[in-house]
Amino acid sequence: MPTTTEFTQDTLADALSRIVRIKRVSGNEHEVIEWFKAQFGKHGLQFKHTGRNLLAWRGQGDKRLLFNTHTDTVPPNHGYTRDPWDGAREDGKVWGLGSSDAGGCLIGMFHALLSADFDESKCTLMFAPTCDEETQGEGFEHFRNEIPEFEACVTGEPTDCEVCTAERGMFKLDMRTAGKSSHAARPWQGDNAAYHAARDILKIEALYEGFEERDDLLGRTTLAVTMVNGGVARNVVPSEIDWVIDGRTIEQLDNAETIKRIKEAMSEHTKVQREKARFGVWKRDENDPLVKCACSASGKQGVSAFGGVSDAWWNDKAQGLIVGPGFPKLSHAANEYIEEKELFRGYQIYKKTAELFLET
Numbered sequence: 227m228p229t230t231t232e233f234t235q236d237t238l239a240d241a242l243s244r245i246v247r248i249k250r251v252s253g254n255e256h257e258v259i260e261w262f263k264a265q266f267g268k269h270g271l272q273f274k275h276t277g278r279n280l281l282a283w284r285g286q287g288d289k290r291l292l293f294n295t296h297t298d299t300v301p302p303n304h305g306y307t308r309d310p311w312d313g314a315r316e317d318g319k320v321w322g323l324g325s326s327d328a329g330g331c332l333i334g335m336f337h338a339l340l341s342a343d344f345d346e347s348k349c350t351l352m353f354a355p356t357c358d359e360e361t362q363g364e365g366f367e368h369f370r371n372e373i374p375e376f377e378a379c380v381t382g383e384p385t386d387c388e389v390c391t392a393e394r395g396m397f398k399l400d401m402r403t404a405g406k407s408s409h410a411a412r413p414w415q416g417d418n419a420a421y422h423a424a425r426d427i428l429k430i431e432a433l434y435e436g437f438e439e440r441d442d443l444l445g446r447t448t449l450a451v452t453m454v455n456g457g458v459a460r461n462v463v464p465s466e467i468d469w470v471i472d473g474r475t476i477e478q479l480d481n482a483e484t485i486k487r488i489k490e491a492m493s494e495h496t497k498v499q500r501e502k503a504r505f506g507v508w509k510r511d512e513n514d515p516l517v518k519c520a521c522s523a524s525g526k527q528g529v530s531a532f533g534g535v536s537d538a539w540w541n542d543k544a545q546g547l548i549v550g551p552g553f554p555k556l557s558h559a560a561n562e563y564i565e566e567k568e569l570f571r572g573y574q575i576y577k578k579t580a581e582l583f584l585e586t
């Protein structure tokens with residue numbers, strides 16, 4: 227039996243405000259895990275606890291739907307003018323780090339678990355708050371193996387309640403451009419790595435602008451040079467420049483092909499030092515029952531793409547989608563907030579999606 231049939235916006239906002247006040251930067255999720263354990267106990271839910279991950283559930287049926295989202299946040303950035311952890315409720319919003327990414331999803335999913343109406347003898351609704359999404363580590367990528375097999379998984383990320391069935395792949399390349407050092411007063415005796423790096427960096431811009439491959443939902447493969455470091459002193463011609471490329475990819479121009487094109491474009495001075503391509507393109511069929519249920523629950527006609535990467539990637543077998551309350555542009559931004567009415571809408575979508583999916 228659901229513990230209550232419907233929660234109020236006020237109850238949800240209060241609960242969210244409470245968890246925003248718990249510091250939960252990746253690696254430090256213990257306290258929020260304890261908070262959820264206490265809540266599960268209070269509502270008589272069965273649950274299991276491994277590391278910094280939890281799984282709570284209702285029902286004992288074979289048809290299983292999983293809600294998964296992350297408890298961790300990134301560290302606060304320097305742009306914050308508010309206390310990142312005050313959890314204030316002001317102007318119809320809950321403020322603070324992780325209020326939107328992914329606090330709204332955590333609170334929405336938890337209350338949907340408590341209040342969704344379905345046949346518990348035939349179905350099981352599960353909720354897994356997991357750690358380390360922002361950094362990768364010991365979260366859903368491992369904990370998924372401890373979860374009973376599920377037919378479908380809803381991944382919670384702020385999408386402004388858009389139903390997302392795809393996300394782009396991602397890679398990171400550590401680049402090193404080499405030259406030869408000399409005294410800055412005698413540059414002709416050296417070979418300035420900064421000039422070689424500058425030319426190769428501009429080739430990345432040109433390469434990216436020339437990509438013609440497009441995906442209807444995901445758009446295009448993008449490249450961004452995000453870090454450049456080098457030099458040891460003001461008066462020394464640098465012999466090494468280290469720089470980083472962040473790539474986001476579509477199936478038509480995937481990680482491997484993009485990396486190959488980058489390598490071909492570089493001068494002999496620049497080499498890839500380290501290649502990290504953990505996430506490929508993730509895509510689900512928009513005709514899957516789960517997607518239909520979520521679209522119907524949210525009143526959406528069509529599906530969208532999720533702008534970042536998420537733990538949905540680790541759901542490699544079951545039906546899946548990404549949906550959640552909160553504006554995506556506020557994730558990792560200063561003075562993060564979520565509108566209370568948006569939080570409530572997210573909760574209703576989770577609840578209705580579960581009811582529709584589990585009754586079919």
Ligand SMILES: [Zn+2]
Binds near residue numbers: 296359383384557
């Ligand atoms: Zn997130």
